[in-house]
Amino acid sequence: MRIELGDLWTIGEVWLNGKNLGVAWTAPFAVEAGDAVREGPNELVVEVTNTWFNRLAGDAKLPKEQRTTRTNVTTSGQLPWAQQEPLRSGLFGPVRLRYRD
Numbered sequence: 001m002r003i004e005l006g007d008l009w010t011i012g013e014v015w016l017n018g019k020n021l022g023v024a025w026t027a028p029f030a031v032e033a034g035d036a037v038r039e040g041p042n043e044l045v046v047e048v049t050n051t052w053f054n055r056l057a058g059d060a061k062l063p064k065e066q067r068t069t070r071t072n073v074t075t076s077g078q079l080p081w082a083q084q085e086p087l088r089s090g091l092f093g094p095v096r097l098r099y100r101d
Contacts, residue, residue, distance in 0.1 A: 001037055001099055003044070005029040007092035011049040017042055033097065050089050057084035 003021065005012055008029040014021040016036040024031055036042075053076065059069045060081035076084055 001033040001097060002030050003033050004096045004098055005031075005046065005091060006094045006096070008046075008048070009087075009089050009092075010051055012091060013047045013049075015043075015045040015047075037097070044095070046091055046095075048089070048091050051087055053084070054086040054089055056081045057086055060084075 003014060003016065005014070005024055006029065008024060011023060011025040012029065013023045014031045016033060017038060019034075019036040021031040021033065021036060055069055056071060056073075056076075059067045074080060
């Protein structure tokens, strides 16, 4: 069996019932479920990593004392970080459990 994450941007680490199934970072964004699947309810956790661009753009909108990042790069595309809109990021699915044929 495999877990297909569907639309994911950009990296997801997958856990099923407490067992680490690995990292999905390229299409088709899927991992093998192996023996982690059990009968009845299962707990699926996907830890999604955001982009550095989004971190810098979000941090720049905070008061200086609340920022956690530092960089000597103050702009992207000639716009200051505080004026940037975040890039699309996250787990959008659909998430499916597939049996192999």
